[in-house]
Amino acid sequence: MFQAAKQASRTRLNGKDDESMHVESSSSSYRLSLYDKPPLFDVTVEEFETSALDRLRILAEIESSAARNRSWDETKQVTITQCGKYLPLNSNSASGIDLQAERRKDQVGHFALRLAFCRSEELRRRFVKAETTLFKIRYETDDSSERRAFLDSKDFHWISVSTEEKNEYKQQLSHFVSAKSEAEFTNEPFYKVKWTTIIDLVEKRRVFLKSGFAYVPAKEQASIIYAAFEERLEAALLATSRAIPLVDEDTRLNPILDNLAQGFTAGVPSDWVGSSETTGEGITADMVDSLAKQHFPLCMRMLHQSLKKDHHMKHFGRLHYGLFLKVLGLSIDEAIAFWRKSFAGGPGADKFDKEYRYNIRHSFGLEGRRMNYPAKNCLQLHSAHEAGCPYRQLENSPENLQSALLSSYSAQGLTLNDLPEIMSQVKKKAYHVACTRVFEITHARYVKKGEGLGDGESVTHPNQYAARSIELEKEVKMETD
Structure with missing residues (x-):
């Protein structure tokens, strides 16, 4: 395992492929795998991270399904859908598909996540549970003849x-x-x-x-096979945990592994960088208040409400909310107009131009380093000390969190009866699951319980929440026109 990890940290600068980069073990012979042999080939740091993140999207959604008490059939369908997007893995009978590339990604992602989740008993337990569920789903959906060949190739001690x-x-x-x-x-x-x-x-x-x-x-x-998979993975994780101090020497891998280890808490965020792709059009300063009341997640809705009340917002609040609005479709000119109007009665024109205009332009990549900064995702907001995720920051103040939820969403159908279910997820520290459930309740006319944003996917980014809400409303309007 350590050898594979060290090889995984090597960056290939020439960008060339060769025969040694294919999965060279019995693991590549079948769609199913016990992951009993680590991949022994060169992997770029980028491939290491990408493969791990895409696999983590699946495992995080599996854990989300458990937290939301989805039935086995619902969990199975959601997982199959997500695998189709991020981790396709076809049987040998499939044609016109690069099976080796699919299995290479499957192997790299699995072993990369072993490094991230071997570091504590709690992480190991959660990883084993999610991986075993994924294996069960693949086992049930596998080609029968290929599944039999896989079983014949392994010793399950029966x-x-x-x-x-x-x-x-x-x-x-x-x-x-x-x-x-x-x-x-x-x-x-x-x-x-x-x-x-x-x-x-x-x-x-x-x-x-x-x-x-x-x-x-x-x-x-099948129960014997599932038990064997779980038992062997537990043993492998313990072995990996003993070798992990050696991997800690690699400064390129450590930040990646630390980030991956937090994935179960917030899910794996999507990258939201273009407003036109998500909302279909730009928005104006005058539209923000209406959008906030209908489409914003709790984190951004509370920032908006605070801004309306105080006509002022501290640095990190302005940063998080400003980037959110930028990605939602607020242009630089409309952003300046929005903040100037929001600060009405606060700083004068000269002070606004000196203290805030520059920062607004900076977030659009028009000043300073000229970087087009992305909006903060749920994982980043969870770790924020200020203006972060309210489900996390108000976890120890349940009365305040429930009050915020009711004041923000009662007009959209959220009631007192819904709060126990939401708060139970907060107590489990499944903050993104709580946010997803709020989305389902407030969009009940569009999605059913358990469907998340519509295809089973959980909320992992504030802009993802808002963009999907706007999209669903537009779809209904188009159908009724």
Whole structure:
């Protein structure tokens, strides 16, 4: 694992590919993988980070599904949809697809996240749970012949129960199969494993126990495989945690790994850089108040309300809110007009031009370093000490948070009855899940519970929330016109 990590940190400057860069292990032979062999090829830092982030999008959505009590079918569908976007992985029977590239990305992303999530018992537990769920979904949706070939290629430490042994325990084993005749029972495979490896089946009384072994019918075979995947991954993570101090020497990997480790808390943010792509048109200063009441997430809505009340805003509030509005579609001229109007009764014209106009132009890349700064995502707002995520900052003041939610969204359908569900997510520190649930409640005419922004995706960026809200409203208007 360490060798793969060190190789993953090497940057290839020539940009060329070669035969050694393909996945060279049995892991690439099938869509399913136990990740028992680390990839031993050169990986650029960019590929390392991109592969990890795209995989983390899937795992974060899986954990979000658990937090939102989605059914297995709902979780499965959401995961399949997200995998189609960020982590496609086709069977060998697929044609016209670069299977090696897909499996290379799958392998790199998995092992990169091992480095990020091996550092504490809590992170390891969450990683194993999410990865096991992803494996289960892939197992259930895999091509049957390829799945059988994969199983035959691995040793799952099960013992095939002989006909003689089956007949010896026929009375007990017959309870676990639907055989209607002697021949059907004889042809029904059973596997014998240590009972401690399949606790879930033991708890549900779906196996026969004898002398420390569980007799598992073929229809329950998947449980043995899932347990083996989970057990091996737990052991691998512990081994990785012992080697991680060596990786800490690499200053290029550490910031990436630290950022990845926070992904379960805020999800993996999308990059929102162009307003015209999200809203379809620019907005004016006079439109902001109306948009705030209808389409803004709580973080930006509270900043807007504070600005209207005080006609002033501290530096980080102006920074976060200003960048949000810029990406939403507020041009530089409209931004200056908006802030000048918002500060009415505050600083005079000369003071405004001296103290605020420059900063507004700076955020648009027109002054100073001339960088076109992006808006802050949820992960960045979670770590902000000022003007950050209200779900996080008001976590220890539940009354204030509930009051803010009701005052902000009661006109859009949020009621007292909705608060316990939202607050339960806040207590779990699943802040982006709480925000997503608010979106679902306030957009109930467009999306159903569990659908998130419409396709199961959770909120990971304030502009993502606002842009999707505006988009849904436009879609309804187009349908009714």
